[in-house]
Amino acid sequence: MTTVATPTTRVPRFPNAAAWIGVAPFFVFAVMFLILPTASLLVGAFQDHDGAFTLSNLARLWQPSILHSYSLSIEVSIASAFFGALIGLALAIAALRGGLPAWVRPTLMTFSGVASNFAGVPLAFAFMATLGRLGFVTILLRGVGVDLYASGFSLFTFTGLTLTYLYFQIPLMVLVIAPAIDGLKTEWSEAADILGAGRLQYWRMIVLPILWPSVLGASLLLFANAFGAIATAYALTGSFLNIVPILLYAQIRGDVLHDPNLGYALAFGMLLITGLSNVAYLYLRARSDRWLK
Amino acid sequence: MKSGKFAAWAAMILGVAYFLAPLIATFEFSLRMRRGEYSFDAYRVVLASGNFRDSFFYSTVLAFVTIIVGVLVVVPTAYWVQLRLPRLRGLVEFITLLPLVVPAIVLVFGYIKLYGSSSILPLTATSLGADALLMFGYVGLGLPYMYRSVETALRSIDVRTLTEAAESQGAGIFTILFHIILPNIRSGILSGAFLTFAIVIGEFTFASLLDRPAFGPYLQLIGASKAYEPSALAIIAFALTWACMGLIQLFGSGVRFSVDKP
Numbered sequence: 001m002t003t004v005a006t007p008t009t010r011v012p013r014f015p016n017a018a019a020w021i022g023v024a025p026f027f028v029f030a031v032m033f034l035i036l037p038t039a040s041l042l043v044g045a046f047q048d049h050d051g052a053f054t055l056s057n058l059a060r061l062w063q064p065s066i067l068h069s070y071s072l073s074i075e076v077s078i079a080s081a082f083f084g085a086l087i088g089l090a091l092a093i094a095a096l097r098g099g100l101p102a103w104v105r106p107t108l109m110t111f112s113g114v115a116s117n118f119a120g121v122p123l124a125f126a127f128m129a130t131l132g133r134l135g136f137v138t139i140l141l142r143g144v145g146v147d148l149y150a151s152g153f154s155l156f157t158f159t160g161l162t163l164t165y166l167y168f169q170i171p172l173m174v175l176v177i178a179p180a181i182d183g184l185k186t187e188w189s190e191a192a193d194i195l196g197a198g199r200l201q202y203w204r205m206i207v208l209p210i211l212w213p214s215v216l217g218a219s220l221l222l223f224a225n226a227f228g229a230i231a232t233a234y235a236l237t238g239s240f241l242n243i244v245p246i247l248l249y250a251q252i253r254g255d256v257l258h259d260p261n262l263g264y265a266l267a268f269g270m271l272l273i274t275g276l277s278n279v280a281y282l283y284l285r286a287r288s289d290r291w292l293k
Numbered sequence: 294m295k296s297g298k299f300a301a302w303a304a305m306i307l308g309v310a311y312f313l314a315p316l317i318a319t320f321e322f323s324l325r326m327r328r329g330e331y332s333f334d335a336y337r338v339v340l341a342s343g344n345f346r347d348s349f350f351y352s353t354v355l356a357f358v359t360i361i362v363g364v365l366v367v368v369p370t371a372y373w374v375q376l377r378l379p380r381l382r383g384l385v386e387f388i389t390l391l392p393l394v395v396p397a398i399v400l401v402f403g404y405i406k407l408y409g410s411s412s413i414l415p416l417t418a419t420s421l422g423a424d425a426l427l428m429f430g431y432v433g434l435g436l437p438y439m440y441r442s443v444e445t446a447l448r449s450i451d452v453r454t455l456t457e458a459a460e461s462q463g464a465g466i467f468t469i470l471f472h473i474i475l476p477n478i479r480s481g482i483l484s485g486a487f488l489t490f491a492i493v494i495g496e497f498t499f500a501s502l503l504d505r506p507a508f509g510p511y512l513q514l515i516g517a518s519k520a521y522e523p524s525a526l527a528i529i530a531f532a533l534t535w536a537c538m539g540l541i542q543l544f545g546s547g548v549r550f551s552v553d554k555p
Contacts, residue, residue: 018466019377023385026370030388033429037403038395044406090304098301108305114531114538115312117491121512122530125523126315128516129322136318167315170308199297228396231497231509235516245398252402252502264406267399278394 038271044264057265066247070269073227073243076158080165081222087166088173089215095174096181109178112171119168124235127164131155156237164232169222176221180214180288210288217284220277228274244270316531323524335525348511352500355424355507356493359431360486363439366432368482371443372474375452389440392433397498401430405502423503430499435489442488446481447474483544491537495530 048054061067094100095108130137131148132155138148154160184207192202230245239246244266251263326334339345374381392400408416408426416422455477459469475482500507512530516523 016377019373022369022373022466023378023381026366026385026388029366029429029432030391033404033433034388034391034395034400037400037407038391039403040407041399041403087308091308094301094304094308098304099298100301100305104305110538110542111312113541114534117488117538118531118534120495121497121509121516122495122527125512125516125527126319126531129524129527130315130318136321137314167312170311224394228398230396230398231513234497235513238517245396248398248402249498249502252398252405260406263402267402270396270399271394274394274396278390 041264041267042271044261045268047261047264049261057261058268060259060262061265061269065242066266069242069244069247072158072241073245074273076161076165076243077223077226079158079162080169080226081219083162084166084169084222084226085173085177085215085219088170088218089177091170092174092177092181096178097184108174112174115171116168116175119229120231121235123164123167124232127155127160127167127236131160131163156240158241161233161236161241164236165226165229169226172225173218173222176218177211177214180211184210213284213288217281217288220281220284224274224277224281227277228270316528319524319527319531323521323528326521335521336529339522339525339529344511348506348508351506352494352496352508355428355431356490359428359435359493360489362428363432363435363485363489364443364482367436367439367443367485368475368478369470371440371447372452372470375444375447376456385440389436391436393437397430397434397496398502400433401499401502404430417503423505427499427503427505427507430503431489431493431496434492434496434499435485438488438492439485442481442485443478444481446478450477480544484541487537487541491534494533 045057046053046055048056061070091108095104127135129135131153132138133149135155141148155164188206189202192206197205228245230243230249233241233243234246234249239250248263248266248270251266323335324331324333326332326338370385374385404426405417406412408414408422410418416426452474455473456469459473464473495509495512496507497509497513499505501510501513512523512526515526
């Protein structure tokens with residue numbers, strides 16, 4: 001990078017050394033508590049007991065129980081990301097462009113800030129009180145003749161977990177997608193009107209092409225968000241639903257795989273999946289930012 | 294246009310129903326401890342429990358230390374990147390996003406591998422060491438939010454002019470950072486602090502795997518063994534999250550107001 005000479009009226013009193021000393025604690029922290037721990041797992045995934053290079057840990061991920069965990073995790077994450085993105089988008093469009101009263105928008109945004117952070121163990125409690133066997137909604141529905149549990153529903157299954165994850169996925173989508181919807185200029189809508197486009201044409205031919213990178217990107221963010229989550233699932237189902245984070249948790253706690261290196265490989269697989277979806281998210285965001293300037 | 298507005302209302306009402314139902318249900322459930330009538334017994338039992346108080350106190354103290362360390366790590370960095378080292382911006386931003394990419398469970402696994410009792414720096418071997426490790430982990434979890442809020446606040450003030458004015462009056466770098474910059478970005482720091490608090494107070498994965506007596510593992514234990522107390526605790530946790538977000542709005546809107554004014 002070339003530095004453009006700017007006319008300086010005075011010699012700065014603090015040398016650059018002061019700046020470097022100032023940022024040093026940040027980099028020491030980052031190396032010790034973010035980069036090295038992650039890197040050491042990545043290295044461990046490719047080592048055997050004696051520290052020699054091997055691919056056998058990764059190869060051993062291809063056993064039925066572990067593959068099942070990964071596919072279950074991916075399915076839950078896709079389902080909660082897909083519905084979270086769809087419903088979050090609908091809510092955000094309704095609040096921002098639906099002609100609703102002005103107070104709806106700030107209320108929705110504040111609530112989304114709260115709900116997207118209301119995850120973990122308390123969220124599991126809330127859904128047990130709602131859709132558990134003795135939950136409020138379960139009993140309410142039984143009162144009107146709909147027996148959820150008799151019809152095969154259970155909170156402690158794939159569907160139940162997805163439904164619970166939506167409680168933080170939808171608000172996260174609202175928060176992430178709101179700037180993109182704000183970026184839709186009213187001029188475009190007016191121009192479409194003047195040129196004789198119908199509402200449907202406007203949405204299909206103008207809004208959709210502009211929004212889709214943002215929507216896809218946000219969905220990937222939601223996917224990664226669900227994929228790494230553990231506390232809600234653990235509090236809800238114990239180790240009944242063996243998603244990857246729960247398998248890894250059990251491995252760390254009690255060494256259930258009897259092989260720490262296999263644990264590192266498990267972590268490597270998780271990191272690969274969340275890493276790729278985040279990279280794709282950042283790429284798509286950069287793409288959509290061009291329109292939203 | 295009429296049908297659009299109808300659809301907007303319909304979407305909003307369905308959304309409200311989905312988001313309110315669990316809150317109403319949890320609150321109702323938390324009142325059911327006494328047979329045949331509503332009471333706040335579950336809350337009384339929870340609040341009187343020594344384990345609740347101990348773990349909540351532990352997590353609160355830890356959250357405060359996390360926030361202080363987080364501010365000390367983030368503010369000088371954001372300040373110098375803005376003022377003198379703009380070429381580091383990309384790298385610093387990338388690092389602050391790492392905690393969103395690396396799942397907490399993976400990160401803590403790395404801690405256990407790197408700082409376990411048989412390693413060079415066996416932080417988990419002592420109770421204080423494990424507390425410190427947990428605290429640094431939480432600084433990491435809060436980093437994306439703390440950095441973003443501080444950075445936004447720094448952008449809204451004229452860092453260069455403030456620094457030069459202070460320098461010309463003979464202020465040292467600590468005076469500038471703590472007496473000039475810090476008060477001017479107070480709102481950003483507070484936003485980051487409340488968000489950090491909301492994330493840290495009930496965190497489960499780190500605390501549980503590092504075997505710390507924190508609020509998150511306590512919640513999980515109660516959930517596995519009690520009937521009505523978990524609902525009361527969920528309501529308390531939700532109220533805490535609301536309080537944090539409310540405080541952010543309060544301080545955050547203060548910033549916007551003063552920036553919007555010409």
